[in-house]
Amino acid sequence: MRDLQDRHNTTMLFISHDLRVVQFMCDEIGVMYLGEIVEQGPRERIYGAPAHPYTQALLASAPGKGGGRRARLQGEIPSAHAVPSGCAFRTRCPYAFDRCVSEKPAMRDVGGGQKGACHLLDRAAVAA
Numbered sequence: 001m002r003d004l005q006d007r008h009n010t011t012m013l014f015i016s017h018d019l020r021v022v023q024f025m026c027d028e029i030g031v032m033y034l035g036e037i038v039e040q041g042p043r044e045r046i047y048g049a050p051a052h053p054y055t056q057a058l059l060a061s062a063p064g065k066g067g068g069r070r071a072r073l074q075g076e077i078p079s080a081h082a083v084p085s086g087c088a089f090r091t092r093c094p095y096a097f098d099r100c101v102s103e104k105p106a107m108r109d110v111g112g113g114q115k116g117a118c119h120l121l122d123r124a125a126v127a128a
Helices: 002-008 019-025 043-048 053-061 098-102 120-127
Strands: 028-033 036-042 108-111 114-116
Touching: 028 043, 028 053, 036 043, 036 053, 108 120
Parallel strands: none
Antiparallel strands: 028 036, 036 114, 108 114
16 A cells, blocks of 8 residues: 555555554544544654644553553543533543533644644643
């Protein structure tokens, strides 16, 4: 598939749960949680400096990361038929705060072509 992309200058939509394959196959990556994109950007940015807590947890749980220990998210995965109010990831996020309950975060520019949907990104911008 990668050969076809290069030879024919073709764009493909590639969907996978295997992070190693995604890293090899994709130049641009979108990370989804409960059917919504929570982070997107160039492969180097997503793997090198993940901005969203869900992306951070996914990458930490990949084989070979964190000294062989898998990152474990707390809580149960909500039903896609009953998505939590505000930020859908808030019930499993270790950084959730009051605003996460009532307001769905918008996609924000993180820099370098990377965007994330997390209220913490507002705090980082204010602190900078």
